[in-house]
Amino acid sequence: MRRLLLLVLAGAVALLAVGTGAGLAGHANALTRQRQELMRRATEQSQVLNDYFERSRSIMLITAQNPAFAALYDLPGTRDERIRSGGAVLRQANDAMDYLEKLYPGRIGEACFIDAAGAENARVVRGERAAIDDLSPDESGNPFFRPTFALRQGQVYQARPYVSPDTDEWVLANSTVVPSRDGVNHAIVHFEVTVESFREEAAAYGTGPMFVVDAQTGAVVIDTAQPQRIGAPLGAPTEHRFAGVVSGWKQSGQLTIGGRLAAYQRVDDTPGNANHWYAVALAPSPTNPLTGVGALAIVLVAVSLLLVAYVVAALWRGQLVLVRAANTDALTRLYNRRRLTADLTAGLRRATDSDPLLLILCDLNGFKVYNDTFGHPAGDALLTRLGGTLAAALAGRASAYRIGGDEFCVLARPGPDRISATIDTTVRALTERGDGFAITASHGAVLLPTEARDAAEALRLVDQRMYEQKTSGRVPADTQTTNALLRALHERDPQLTERMARTAELAGLVSDLLGLSAAERTRVRQAAQLHDIGKVAVPDSLLKQVPPLEPSDWEFIQQCPTIGERIMAAAPALAPLAPLIRSVRERFDGTGYPDRLSGDQIPLGARIIATCSALAAMTSPRAYAPARTTVNALAELHRAAGRQFDPRVVAALTEVLAAIGTDDRPELRPVTPHPA
Missing domain, CATH: 1.10.3210.10 (Hypothetical protein af1432)
Structure with a gap:
């Protein structure tokens, strides 16, 4: 049986090794593939944003090169006089700004031609041209105004997102100075691109959760799964998973957020762009130890664990049998001397004078004659019967032991009022009479710890008392x-x-x-x-x-x-x-x-x-x-x-x-x- 168990255990270990290896390999491969996919998506999204910013810069510079914007400042008179007399030039300027709507259909907030003093020269909002009397006299407070006039000609300023006063949408401003012959920045041209258009552009080129995260604050500027609605806060204001980690990010990398794998790629920082962003790709679900583990690996591991459990249980049962055999008398099935010594030592630690431990030792009288008369098989049967009677008589109240030959022991905690009754019960249980024979029991009893403090002394004293009674002629x-x-x-x-x-x-x-x-x-x-x-x-x-x-x-x-x-x-x-x-x-x-x-x-x-x-x-x-x-x-x-x-x-x-x-x-x- 033991050899069979060892073979089963060896097979289980082999299955466990194969299953674990396959599972670990599958898990590692799945994580690698997922990381690679996330990195690909983050890089792709970063490039989409780079391209969007670059396209906006290019269009802004091309638009500003329209001669109508510079021609307005070639006209004589004050700014108001030029506005009112420059009909054809202003129409050309408005046409240039109106053309932006065709390049970004539905994505342009407004386009403006603004004087260095802050007044608007022209404005187009979603194809609607502002009348001269509706032009704003002062746009100098806008976030893009001062940074743009500080640029050199040929540079573009791209502002951080803000809410457009004309459309109430979140927008990013692209603005540049109008080229002039004298090199003086007389005016700027700018147009607003909605943040929603950025989100749509990003969502169109990816699958799974994608975020655009501010590199300075960790705030989510764009969540591709959530449209940027008018009147709503920017991005995902309740998303704080990136706030504590973004400061340590490099140009690109991978990490785990909330149990999910993620990859990030920095959007290129370009001169004049006030936006410092990361494109972040997040796994749709958390990873776990079974991610990528195939059914075959799971089955192999489960079977191997079941086999190991079976072997362990069998060995444990075998160990229990050995322990029981080592502590049990083979003939009577009572506990043996080894168990008595252990129980006596343990019982002495708990016994007190008010709740003593009672040790009884009994030696059968007449058993040798019975054995010689009726034979050893009959003697063994009688010992078995007496042991069973003793165990039944003391069931639940005391422990019975056969410590060798015709000697029996009892350990009990009967309380002060039941000591004599326990002794009488023990002696009666070891008494048997029949035609031509009589078996009785001589006994000795010791109360612990009152009469002895250790197991050896207790056994010596109870043995002495038993033999004193046996030789006193009471039988x-x-x-x-x-x-x-x-x-x-x-x-x-x-x-x-x-x-x-x-x-x-x-x-x-x-x-x-x-x-x-x-x-x-x-x-x-x-x-x-x-x-x-x-x-x-x-x-x-x-x-x-x-x-x-x-x-x-x-x-x-x-x-x-x-x-x-x-x-x-x-x-x-x-x-x-x-x-x-x-x-x-x-x-x-x-x-x-x-x-x-x-x-x-x-x-x-x-x-x-x-x-x-x-x-x-x-x-x-x-x-x-x-x-x-x-x-x-x-x-x-x-x-x-x-x-x-x-x-x-x-x-x-x-x-x-x-x-x-x-x-x-x-x-x-x-x-x-x-x-x-």
Whole structure:
């Protein structure tokens, strides 16, 4: 699998290299082509403007060479006298200016013949010739007036854009002095070309956004996409993208503005031209990393990335499996010693005296005998079962570990009120009983950081406490003796053994509910397992006889408790159970046997066993009666409460059954028989 993943990864890297290379090449080529196209457009537009300015200069000089303009000053008299007497000369001058409209149809604002004193000699506006009385007496305030009279003959002044007072349009003035024989600048001729005509000229020779930008301010003088309307501001006053960068521009160049590629070319600066402009070509849309990248390159990169992601995910999953395997016991699927050490170290950092970390170490008792008796496969199966039971019992509340052999650990933060309950739950989960065997658990517990400050000290202390309990004799000969007795009884009457096992399970739960100590609960449970042991002395024919019994037979049956007592007393390890077994057939009202004890005279453990035994018997099939339902049996116990059974015990058993649940079948929910 790893070799396959490496091959897939190598293929993915190769595809990625090919796709990336193709994509980068396509991207670079697309940007190069776009820059070249923009530069071509900017250069072309700059030349269009150069040509337009040059044409205007040439026409202006040709117009001024018309002899009518100089001839007016050859006439005698004052300026007013020459105007009024020079009809033919003025007609020729007006014809010359009117001809400009034919050269620039619809683009001329006005054309004027202006005296050095500022008065107009003639004026034509869109083909309309001004009457003598309508001529302006003073044009000296116009922006072109003084700069033009400062020129030498043969030069042209081209003014910056202004609003024509005659047409209200944005215009550029072209003006020059009228040649004279005496070399004195007596008058000038000028004509206005609309800015809109410049825009139309530029728009006619290009595609895409084009701008004419003032080289001094960065203001957009002409936007080829926006007509220059009468009454509107010049150009694009809201366009400020060039204001901060134009000062650093050279004769030509390229740049990026707002994510768009752009190219600029300076319009030629010529003597007398007050306009210093750049022609700027701007890409129609911003560039991005995918500009020029072909579909094939994208597909190759996408496929390679998917393959890389697959390989990474597979390797990550493999790594997780390795990490999980390194931290998990292969047999029980619980965490192992490595994980315990890590979790213990981390838990110690967070634990406090008010919220301690509980470490429990358990070692199984009887497992070696079980392993030797039933074989290692059965032993492995038992360890797996116990591990699963432990994990389920602690689910969501603690972490369980198998640290080797038959040793289990638990880490929990149960809070001060749940420490004992957590220990009891752990020990119960690691307890298993069956025909001919009993598995219990010796344990040690440590609270951290109260009793230890580091992981090594905690493990040493909990191990010491566990072995102290294991060697203290808490699981001694009583277990072995109990197993032997139960084995003998099981060989004779398996059903009786099963009923006693159910009795023991219920008695343990009722004892816990009634608040008996751990030692008392253990005695009650053991006594319940053996409470009918005296029946080993009763003949089979009598045990299976259908009631009613003969008086002599009944007298024999009533000897069972005392026989059981003697059997217990014969085994020193089981002697503490003898009083309970003797009194298990006493009745709460004092009519029982063998001692006719009543009420609290009967040991509480015996009262618990009697009630649980009756329920187990009624819900099991017998030779003389079919099994009852749990509900029916409980009803019978409640009817007999106060006479045969202790009402408090009956109530506790009812609560236990409600807690563990029943399905109202003839038997309780299955309970595993426990010999000890």
